[in-house]
Amino acid sequence: QVHLVESGGGLVQPGGSLRLSCTASGNIFSIVVMGWYRQAPGKERELVARITNSGLTIYTDSVKGRFIISRGNAKNTVYLQMNSLKPDDKALYSCNIEGRRWPYSGMHIPFSSWGQGTQVTVSS
Numbered sequence: 001q002v003h004l005v006e007s008g009g010g011l012v013q014p015g016g017s018l019r020l021s022c023t024a025s026g027n028i029f030s031i032v033v034m035g036w037y038r039q040a041p042g043k044e045r046e047l048v049a050r051i052t053n054s055g056l057t058i059y060t061d062s063v064k065g066r067f068i069i070s071r072g073n074a075k076n077t078v079y080l081q082m083n084s085l086k087p088d089d090k091a092l093y094s095c096n097i098e099g100r101r102w103p104y105s106g107m108h109i110p111f112s113s114w115g116q117g118t119q120v121t122v123s124s
Contacts, residue, residue, distance in 0.1 A: 001103060002026035002113040006095050009118030012085055016122070020080040022095030022115055023072075029108040031099035034078040036069060038091035038120075048093070049080060062088070085122045092117040 008020035020036065035050035049059045049069035057069055068081040078095065095115040102108040 002101050002111050004095050004113050004115035006115040006118040009120045011121045013124055014122055016085050017083045020093055022078045024076040024097050027102045029100040029102050034097045036080045036093055036095055038093045040091040087122045090122045093120050
């Protein structure tokens with residue numbers, strides 16, 4: 001019942017920048033963690049960056065110093081600012097949000113939702 005909508009992907013030259021956005025909707029009680037993952041054809045999906053409800057962040061080594069994950073003023077939104085993009089960054093980027101939701105009034109349960117993904121292509 002929690003739906004994620006992603007945007008911001010596209011074609012960019014090496015060294016360029018993109019900002020990905022992910023917004024969750026639904027009967028959300030709380031959000032614990034939000035993260036961005038990516039998967040290239042023939043490769044395993046990997047965690048790119050993650051941010052907790054307290055603002056703590058982690059990044060995969062390959063993007064440290066280049067990417068920044070942040071939460072929007074609306075706390076159901078997460079961004080991934082990607083700078084100095086490299087061809088190896090080409091992948092389908094997917095948003096994941098975990099927390100608790102209420103299926104109906106009077107209770108709340110855990111959830112983990114994934115977005116459909118947004119394609120990032122880095123090429124000359």
